[in-house]
Amino acid sequence: MTERREDEGTTREEAAAEAIGAGSPEDVGQTTFAATTDSLQQTIGRDRPESGSYVFPAFDDHHPPDKDLIDDCVHCGFCLPTCPTYVLFGEEMDSPRGRIYLMNKGLTEEAMDDTMVRHWDLCLGCMACVTACPSGVQYDKLIEATRAQIERRYERRSDDKAFREMIFSLFPYRNRLRLAASPLRLYQRLRLGDRLRKAGVMDRLPARMRAMEALMPELQREETIPELTVPTGERRRRVGVLLGCVQQVFFSQVNAATVRVLAAEGCEVVAPKSQGCCGALSTHAGREEESLNFARKTIETFENENLDAVIVNAAGCGSTMKEYGHLLRDDPDYAQRAEEFSAKVRDVSEFLAEIGPLAERHALPLPIAYHDACHLGHAQGIRKQPRQVLKGIPGVEIKEIREAEICCGSAGIYNMVEPEPAAELGERKAKNVLATGARMLVTSNPGCILQIKASLKKMGNDIPTAHPMEVLDASIRGEPVEALLGG
């Protein structure tokens, strides 16, 4: 048995040397822990932003990944075939089991360095592993804690850092997104993208830029959502609605449809103008302070509105908002409020299934492929309700997508920071979607829509996409199928 024992090194090298049982730092080989710029490329198909940063041990005392949760893992490996990076790379370190193993080592035995961070960064946070795990390992909590530690303790390479800062100074702020949207609209109207592609310039842009360019949706005019919408007929519930950031700027029609549906189902809908970002992107990226600030603001926006429920139509956002209690557990001013708030959060399909249908659904003869967004299916366990909602529409035929449990590659900001694996996953998902023969792809997350649409487009096979609420709204309003497909 050669289990390594804990160590109490003083200097970094001595500590690391002892950790592997070497006599002294001199005995340790050069490639063992020294950050080298010619480190081997271990994972297929993308660049490795190394910074040479090194901290030992990997985690400190502020919310490290919980040892008890780590110990829940019995190493059975059931998570491997369902993990997108294991499916792509076939390496243990890029599987949930392997990542948990690295976390375990990081608690006392190993440093946080380029290699470790790389494998954790490559995790999509899709939580398919949580669904598959027979031992109930709460991997979601583990990876979130890990990411927060990385953001605090690991120094990213400057260009990587800059790129991430750019994303986070843009996406969680609707006004800034709008500002960016105008030149984007111009870009699209002038078909600059196609021209750049034809001129061969596109291929010379860095992968991440190309990825972002490919992901851009066709921009519509933004619809304004009223702060208060009255219900049709008798008022059954009073609910708040999260408008979101990307959702509102790029897919405002989804929000409009959501509000209309809720109103038609007897809900008084409140959409406070002052609301901001729910913090999901930040939470999933481990940007702790930032995510807590967003959480607090969101709670403040809704908590005094006397709501029966807070409705979310974006899977990633809903999943995070249900976690506010856990996120703000250390904050005495907010802990209780966060718990109460989270208890009211509902995904819109979840909510509609709870209150039961009221408005008449008109027929929409349409075969659709329903894609389970990871943060809805895996993270919130909501799979039946969206299907219920759709099946309640006469004429709708739901086609199940093969490999449904494997992420499409969107995963928050993943398809921007890790474009190569994201592209492979997107392509895989697109192929499976097309194989269903459906005429429309329906899913509950704007990120997924952007990702799968981009992949379909790349394959030359664009099919219309929609949110379940857009479909239900069309049905309630008696719109013809063509309008839905054209829209």
Place this chain on the structure above:
Amino acid sequence: MERDRLIGAMESILGSEGVISEREQLRSYECDGLMNYRVVPDLVVLPETAEHVQRIVKTCFEEGIPFVARGSGTGLSGGALPVESGVLIVLSRMRKILEVDIPNQRVVVEPGVINVWVSQEVADEGYYYAPDPASQIVSSIGGNLAENSGGVHCLKYGFTTNHVMGAEVVLPDGSVVHIGGGRSPDAPGYDLLGAFVGSEGTLGIATKITLRIVRKPESVRTLLAAFKDTEEAGEAVSGIIGEGIVPAAIEMMDALTIEAVEVAVSPGFPQAGAVLIVELDGPEAEVADQFERVIKICEEAGASEIRVAEDEQERALFWKGRKAAFGAMGRIANDYYVQDSVVPRTELGPVLKKISELSEKHGLRVANVFHAGDGNLHPLVLYDNDAPGEAERAEELAGEIVFACLEHGGSLTGEHGIGEDKKKYMPKMFTTDDMNVMQLLRCAFDPHQISNPGKIFPTPRLCGERPGPFRMHPLQKAGIVEQF
């Protein structure tokens, strides 16, 4: 060979993406599904083709470097435990299904193909691959081959060895042979394939495997029966076998297991002393009749509740509950040590009694889940690694269970293999002569003992003279091995 040169040699075969040499990454490969033993490999390589494997093995052979093959790393006996100063050859990237041949009822796959993918591939044609170990959603065919994996349906259908028709094998000297016939039956010569299956990676690495697929049965009926205790359930099993009925599967779970499984996957099993899952399959008329008989036998044995699966969903739920059993132990205990003992079916009753006595004696809980039809028990010794001394007591208890099973005429392992974990028990089941004769086989395949050395046999021996300048074998250096 100097490590850097070895890395260079492997990279020239695989490219840098196929070679893992950084320490933290190597550490994630230091154990398989059995966490009690850990050895950090010197290097991990991930071949993508049979040719890669051949060249890797050849390099190891020429340099006298031991190697261990690994599939999905879900084995429960430490078969894929790396060897000191050795190379770990991970087959997870060789996962193509190469050929589907329905008329001959065979499929050819690479070793990294996951067990359940084979059935998925041929499901549309109405076929499936019968050996279904509980790990089938993640374990690889190569791994199944190495361990001769069983599964809940092996009572009627047999094990991996009854479903493998041929294999392309890279021998430990880097040469390639095709054993077993593959396309045709009765290959002349010795049954090399039969000897290779279950050899736990000590005779070479299979790079293409021909599997037999079986027509899906016309009718499948599954029931779940609750009993007061395992003894009562055992009566039902005896009754069923005594009637001349060969069920496709008979599985039993005891109270502790039922409890754990309910927390884990909520199959809604009756919370009874023991639960029996019986499945019959075959032509409709036959199954219908026999199923009625089985229900009657269960009733006569005193079943407090009998549930018949009404549809595929319910059937899947029964099996989900059973197959999640090991993983579910994580819910009711911090750690567990799973055994894989076999006893003749008629000895199940006395052995279970003995196990509960031993459990009391050592003060540790033991959950039992087992293949009642063929006497293959999986006692799960539950303990807490952090509680001082408990790990040792657990191992002791596990050892005594093994001896009890041997005393009752059984075997050390029904499907998990000897690997690293049960080496020490081999002398209890086999004499020195027995093991020496087995090693003759090993010497024929692997005279230099570089293929997964140190597994299965407690004291490996080298196989006689070796040509060329004398080089001390790494195991000799480590003092583990003597010259034969």
Place this chain on the structure above:
Amino acid sequence: MQTKNIPLEELKSVVGEKHFREATAEDAVEGLEPSFVVEPGSVEETSELMRLAARDGLVVAPRGGGTKMHLGDPPRELDLIVSTTRMDEVIEYVPGDQVVRVQSGIKLEDVQEHLSGSNQMLAVDPPERGATVGGVVAANASGPRRFRYGTIRDLIIGITVVLHDGTVAKAGSKVVKNVAGYDLSKLFTGSLGTLGIIATANFRLHPIPEASRTVAVEVESPQAAGEAAQALMRSQVEPTSVELDWSEENRLLTVLVESIPSGVEAKAETASFLLRPFGEVRELSDDEQPGPPPGEVVVKITAPPAELADVLGTILAAAERRDLAHPNITGHAASGVTFVGLSGEEEASAHFVNEMREIWVRRGGSVTLQRAPLALKNRVGTWDNGGDYLGLIRRVKEKFDPRGGLNPGRFVGGI
């Protein structure tokens, strides 16, 4: 022939005077007559005999019922026949475990009788009467039941062997599910006495089916036979056996279905229905079952099961080309095993065998002389020696029998 120094007195003292005798012409193995025949009564005696044999360099051929002594090329040397027929007991039988342990010299039919008392059987049915269980294992003999139950290697779960030098070793156990150690039971299956003498063996058993029916279809052409076999393979009927009987008089594909009484009718009906498109269907009575093909020369051809039509076609074409009288062909039609019975002169038979080898070894099969006059064997060899594993087989033989004291020269690759 060199005369060896055979330690008569010592051998006699091991087994007793009565069980040691001089060999006669009947004891010859493919033309080579041994000096003595010895019959041990136990594993210990067998071991002692082999120890002496090793000490004095005696070459041994094990023998059970003697039904397969003609299989293989002539041995290079032969001093002693070790007969297992005295070791003919059932060691242990537990019906509840569906396992039986027997000494290797017990006749298969005696085992079956013993088991039938509890309505169980060893699910192997080679046609040769009088074969011992050890012989069945050593020769990998099989019969029609192999389609459903597999061959003996799928039924054997444990073995005790005596090596060339008297070493006694066991592998496997008496439980069906066992993966401890190497599966030497399989290694010894079909090894034709070249690795060691099988002393005891353990087998898993099956219940005797309660009822059976045999349905046969008259097939007009090789294509019809091939397609009919395919139809059965693809069905969910789970037949026990699918047998071919093709001669000048009879062209039948015969299906045996077995089940409980209420199930067997349905099975027979389904089988009939499936076969109807290929020819006239009728039910056969028990005594109409086909047996092994008659003929001085019997050639065994293995091929992928789906290529049955081609197998038949090439056999008939080659036989015609070589002017051989109409061959008698039988086979396990859905398993890819076909037997061709020839009666013709040596030249034509030799060409036939070579032609078959040309075609079928290349297509992944094998062509073996099951039975043939010595002259033919010497001309074309029993074994086709195809495949790339001969080197490995030789190494195995070298390890188990380095001095070549067991059946040298009879097996594949001249081992």
